[in-house]
Amino acid sequence: MTLTEIPALQQLGFPVLSTLIFLPLVAALLLRVIQDRKTAYSLALGVSIAELALAVLVWVRFTPNVSDMQFVEHLPLIPALGFSYHLGVDGISVLFLPATALLGVLAVLYAETSSREDAGGYLSAMLMFEGIMIGAFAALDLLMFWFWFVAELYPSWLLITRWGTGEKRFEAARAYVTMMLGGSMAMLVGMIMLATCYASVTGSSVTFDYVQLLGAEIPAPAQATMFFLICIGLAVKAPIFPLHTWMPKVLEQGPIVGMSIFLVGIKLGTYGLLRFAIPLFPQAAAEWFWLLAMLGVIGIVYGALIALVQTNLRRLLAFASLSHVGVVMLGLFSLNFEGFQGGLMQMLNLGVTGAGLFFLAGFLFQRVGQPDLRSMGGVQESAPYLAMAFLIIGLAGVGMPGTSGFNGEHLIILGAYKVTPWMAGAAGLGTMLSASYFLWYYQQAFLGDARDAKGPVAGDLGKRELGIAGTLIAFVIVIGMYPTPFLNTMNGSLRAIEAHVNKATALAQTKPVTSPAGRVAYAATEEQ
Numbered sequence: 069m070t071l072t073e074i075p076a077l078q079q080l081g082f083p084v085l086s087t088l089i090f091l092p093l094v095a096a097l098l099l100r101v102i103q104d105r106k107t108a109y110s111l112a113l114g115v116s117i118a119e120l121a122l123a124v125l126v127w128v129r130f131t132p133n134v135s136d137m138q139f140v141e142h143l144p145l146i147p148a149l150g151f152s153y154h155l156g157v158d159g160i161s162v163l164f165l166p167a168t169a170l171l172g173v174l175a176v177l178y179a180e181t182s183s184r185e186d187a188g189g190y191l192s193a194m195l196m197f198e199g200i201m202i203g204a205f206a207a208l209d210l211l212m213f214w215f216w217f218v219a220e221l222y223p224s225w226l227l228i229t230r231w232g233t234g235e236k237r238f239e240a241a242r243a244y245v246t247m248m249l250g251g252s253m254a255m256l257v258g259m260i261m262l263a264t265c266y267a268s269v270t271g272s273s274v275t276f277d278y279v280q281l282l283g284a285e286i287p288a289p290a291q292a293t294m295f296f297l298i299c300i301g302l303a304v305k306a307p308i309f310p311l312h313t314w315m316p317k318v319l320e321q322g323p324i325v326g327m328s329i330f331l332v333g334i335k336l337g338t339y340g341l342l343r344f345a346i347p348l349f350p351q352a353a354a355e356w357f358w359l360l361a362m363l364g365v366i367g368i369v370y371g372a373l374i375a376l377v378q379t380n381l382r383r384l385l386a387f388a389s390l391s392h393v394g395v396v397m398l399g400l401f402s403l404n405f406e407g408f409q410g411g412l413m414q415m416l417n418l419g420v421t422g423a424g425l426f427f428l429a430g431f432l433f434q435r436v437g438q439p440d441l442r443s444m445g446g447v448q449e450s451a452p453y454l455a456m457a458f459l460i461i462g463l464a465g466v467g468m469p470g471t472s473g474f475n476g477e478h479l480i481i482l483g484a485y486k487v488t489p490w491m492a493g494a495a496g497l498g499t500m501l502s503a504s505y506f507l508w509y510y511q512q513a514f515l516g517d518a519r520d521a522k523g524p525v526a527g528d529l530g531k532r533e534l535g536i537a538g539t540l541i542a543f544v545i546v547i548g549m550y551p552t553p554f555l556n557t558m559n560g561s562l563r564a565i566e567a568h569v570n571k572a573t574a575l576a577q578t579k580p581v582t583s584p585a586g587r588v589a590y591a592a593t594e595e596q
Contacts, residue, residue: 069282069347069568073156076139079129083141085155085206088122088165091115092172092199099192112176112191119198120169130162132556135564137208137279138162150263150275154208159561160343160412163554164205164334167419170543171329172198174423174536178325178430190231193223197330204336210259210276210344217301217336218252221245227323233433234321241322244314247304251311255301258294262348265290281348282568288351295352298345299360306337306393309367319386325430329423335415338396342411346400347565350572357401357487364397365494372501376508381429381439384509388465388502389422395498398491399480403569407483408562409555414476416554417547421465421473424540428458431533441509445516451528455514457537462510464544466503472547 076083095115102108130138140156157165175194179187197220204216221244228241263274266284275281286294304311319328346353353360371391378384392414399411431454432439432447448455464471467478477499484491529537547554 069564071158071279071282071564072136073140073142073279074131074136074138076141076155079139080125083155084122084126085139085141085157085202088119088126088169089155089199089203089206091122092119092195092202096192096196096199099188099195102188105187108188108191109176109180112195113173113180115195116169116173116176116198119202120166120173123165123169123202126157127162127166127557130157130159130557132159132553132560134560135159136560140208147273150273150277151211152209152277154212154277154279155206156208157206159558160565161205161339163412163416163557164339164419165202167416168198168201168205168330168334170539171334171419171423174427174539175325175329177532177536178427180532186230189226193226193231196223197227201330201334201336205339208278210262210278210281212276213340213344214252214256214259217255217305218249221248228318228321231323232321233324233438236317237321239321240314240317244318247311247314251301251304253301254297258297258301261290261294261297262286265294278344278348286349288355291349291352292356295345295349295356298349299341302337302340302345303363304337305340306335307390308337308393308397309363309370309390312367312371312390315390316383316386319389319426320380320382324382324433325426328426334419334423335393335396338393338400338411338415341397342400342408342565346403347568350569351575353401354403354569354573357403360401361398361491364394364401365491367391367394367397368494368498369394369501372498372505375505376501378505378509379441381432381509381513382426384505385422385425385429388505389418391498391502392418392422392465395477395480395495398484398495398498399476402480402483402487402491403566403573404483404486405562405566406479406486408565409558410476410479410481410483412476412558412562413479413551413554414473417464417472417476420540420543420547421461424461424537424544425458425465427536427540428454428461431529431537435527439513441512444513447514453529453534453537457529457541458514459510460541461537461544462506464548466506467499470545470548472544472551474548475551 092115095111099108099112126139135158137156137158143153145151145153179190200216200220204213207213207216225241225245228237259276263276265286266281267274269284269286307315322328368391371387375384375387396411396414399407429439436444464473467473481492481495484495
């Protein structure tokens with residue numbers, strides 16, 4: 069697989085991706101020393117708006133329906149180790165830049181409405197988180213991606229331990245860091261093995277350059293080991309069953325809005341599977357797709373059933389996220405164009421719906437404390453706008469036609485059906501189960517009788533909160549009714565990956581496969 073690289077200086081005249089990464093990081097350093105609350109918020113809001121404007125500019129100037137790497141910046145740093153400063157975006161990664169920047173703006177707006185101690189420190193951690201996430205999405209060097217992957221632990225630890233709302237937040241932070249470090253070490257070993265294997269196969273020096281590694285034909289037996297090592301690190305991040313145990317703890321004990329919207333809304337783990345694991349190890353992905361798809365199915369059912377019995381909204385959303393990641397896994401490991409489209413669209417949808425529901429949970433938290441059914445009910449009576457926003461964004465998460473969630477779910481089912489009907493049925497089951505737990509919670513919390521003697525929620529959404537909710541609802545409707553610009557952006561890159569996987573699958577046909585499911589995958593791919 070060969071990719072053309074278009075330099076950033078040729079497209080925009082300046083290193084826009086570096087600007088997107090380091091602008092919030094530099095602002096984060098400044099915010100650490102700013103004591104005045106108003107000044108801190110003004111700086112954070114100005115930087116986050118500038119970040120969003122630049123990210124939208126990249127998308128607007130992006131050439132759609134091609135597989136080229138665009139806005140590329142490349143500077144060898146340690147040639148002897150194969151490490152370089154290599155940035156670029158294609159149809160897979162470019163949409164995550166405005167999605168991340170938009171959530172950054174909304175997070176700053178939310179923070180200004182809530183009373184917080186050490187506003188500069190909190191906003192510093194948020195902007196640091198944003199810059200690191202954009203760095204990971206723009207990285208075209210595996211070691212650079214790994215660096216950003218690990219660097220995210222620092223602001224996460226700060227946000228959980230200093231601004232978490234639970235008594236067990238330190239325990240949650242330790243669980244998160246421990247699992248992420250374990251996963252990242254496995255991923256690093258896989259990356260080092262890939263770089264040395266590349267040198268052995270090509271007779272050149274070691275490299276961690278993604279574009280170069282795509283052109284190497286790694287032997288199939290070696291692919292499987294490296295594929296699973298890298299998948300472990302990404303699976304922890306996603307999270308994928310059974311490596312999800314940190315997520316309910318963090319989302320319940322950490323800040324209700326903050327890193328929660330990035331963890332739930334921006335799926336770096338599943339992005340990494342589509343960006344690195346599948347293209348770099350296509351034969352291993354084709355041989356073991358059934359295992360990853362099976363873990364996705366287990367995650368769908370397990371996450372939804374556990375969500376169905378939760379009374380606390382934050383825990384419900386944590387297990388709902390696990391279930392949604394399972395659906396994305398089915399799309400990605402269909403290993404065909406429709407599945408890739410659906411998986412990527414669903415990742416973007418979660419950026420709106422998953423993060424949106426956490427914003428609304430934050431609005432509830434400011435009014436009633438922990439959004440638990442044991443002390444809630446009748447919210448719709450005194451907060452109709454809050455109830456309406458929760459319903460619309462929740463229905464998008466369920467996959468209601470006309471919303472952002474429908475297109476992704478529909479394409480995932482199409483892609484899964486091309487492989488085998490049971491995968492399509494599992495994706496459909498995920499939709500039914502998500503409707504069950506969402507509508508059950510909505511009926512109890514928003515339409516049911518108030519359980520607190522003080523009455524239902526005091527006060528509806530304010531102007532700033534309406535602005536946040538209205539922005540998210542607008543994206544839910546626009547993406548749902550007119551997905552064409554988003555699909556055109558990603559189509560070229562996804563078709564290139566599909567062709568790459570098909571070629572590797574055809575080569576693997578000459579060798580015996582290890583499972584009946586593998587033969588099903590190969591046959592289905594040939595029919596395309």
